Amino acid sequence: MLQRRTFLAGGLSAVALTGAARLTAQAAPGDSAYVMGYFTESPSKLADRYALHLAVSPDGLTWTPLNQNNPVATPTAGTGGLRDPFIMRKQSGGFVVLATDLTGTDFTRQNQYIHAWDSPDLRSFTGYRRLKMHSMPTHTWAPEAFWDAARGQYGIVYSANSGGRDGIWVNYTTDFVTIGAPQLFFDPGFNVLDATVHVGSGTNFLYYKSFTDGRLYGARSSTLNPRSFTTYTSGVVNGGIEAPIVVKANDRNEWWLWGDSFSPVNGELYAWRSGDINTNSWTPLTKAQYSQPLNAKHPTICPITATEHANLLSRWGAPAWNRIKSYNFPDHVIRHADNAARIDPYPFDPYQDSQWRLVAGLASSSGVSFRSVNFPDRYLRHAGYVVGLAANDGSAAFAADATFHRVPGLANGAWTSFRSHNFPDRHLRHANYVLRIDPISTTADRADATFQIGY
Missing domain, CATH: 2.115.10.20 (Glycosyl hydrolase domain; family 43)
Known part of the structure; x- marks a missing residue:
């Protein structure tokens, strides 16, 4: 244009x-x-x-x-x-x-x-x-x-x-x-x-x-x-x-x-x-x-x-990073902003805030951890069930908080959900656009906890 x-x-x-x-x-x-x-x-x-x-x-x-x-x-x-x-x-x-x-x-x-x-x-x-x-x-x-x-x-x-x-x-x-x-x-x-x-x-x-x-x-x-x-x-x-x-x-x-x-x-x-x-x-x-x-x-x-x-x-070559789209707000992607983890509508700057390297889980290689592209020493981790971006302190507690396991999407099996490693009854979800880990029981919960991994 x-x-x-x-x-x-x-x-x-x-x-x-x-x-x-x-x-x-x-x-x-x-x-x-x-x-x-x-x-x-x-x-x-x-x-x-x-x-x-x-x-x-x-x-x-x-x-x-x-x-x-x-x-x-x-x-x-x-x-x-x-x-x-x-x-x-x-x-x-x-x-x-x-x-x-x-x-x-x-x-x-x-x-x-x-x-x-x-x-x-x-x-x-x-x-x-x-x-x-x-x-x-x-x-x-x-x-x-x-x-x-x-x-x-x-x-x-x-x-x-x-x-x-x-x-x-x-x-x-x-x-x-x-x-x-x-x-x-x-x-x-x-x-x-x-x-x-x-x-x-x-x-x-x-x-x-x-x-x-x-x-x-x-x-x-x-x-x-x-x-x-x-x-x-x-x-x-x-x-x-x-x-x-x-x-x-x-x-x-x-x-x-x-x-x-x-x-x-x-x-x-x-x-x-x-x-x-x-x-x-x-x-x-x-x-x-x-x-x-x-x-x-x-x-x-x-x-x-x-x-x-x-x-x-x-x-x-394909990108070494991913962007992750929300199921029920598909124009929104996971990003960090002032170290808070949330979903926001694309586009925005810095666009790198929505780029993640899905690496082997810090606590378990069968899981994944979300490593920030523009802050490569920082990962998504939960604290008090709220998810944010934090620097890896090398502790076992940090590794467990920052590790998730991919499972078929709770609202759509062709998509993906992420189960917490150390709270396996909880999944990553958004609530009022903010990421947290919660038990999932309702249809709305399942939609909030379903994502698509893409670019």
């Missing part, structure tokens, strides 16, 4: 805005997993990294960040930073990566260029270059690409402003080196933001955010020709959501629509599902049904094979 905003009296936003088409790569025979590309931001800018990050998922909903959630590629020219990365498998094999040439949030900056890399397998990145897309005195935001079989060319789409209105522009290419002249691709007559196109068999779908009413809409076309898409849905969602992408499940007729909140202060991703994209029916998913990479912004999702999924994990 990239945007320009002006503000009216009373805090109302009059948005004169960007748009950029996000063309999701299509699954091919053999694809059974997914890779996500993104950059990172957090509320107090502690996680602001304008470079390419990667995460993988076997199901398209639960994501594992790679390389400890650190960048895997960083631009070396232009502004030296990127936003809005896009990953696509090329017809000849291998991948192309495109991105906006912009670091930080200076959305007034004019730039006619985008970043580009080639990659055989997303384990290395070569041929870095900047591509000039046009000569207009405007931006070039959220570039993506699609294969137009009828033309035998790729279309690179992006947002640019012409005549005082942001629309979606396209340049055609065969090699992502030599670029054709810009053409207007999508312009419904008003400012739009971050359109996403799914290239289908017979029908192609374009989703975008309208700044007439702030809603996400879907359009469709029997071709991929410029100016051929017509809106066919009512508004999917109203609110501070943008940067939509459409992804089809690799193995069934199920679709996901992802959206990004426009501010790092509310920097989270949202998801909806549909059993038939033609029906104008999207159901929101809860945070219990999906996850996102930590601090991820404006992502791209590309289908990959199981072998590629395994190779990416082998090359970059």
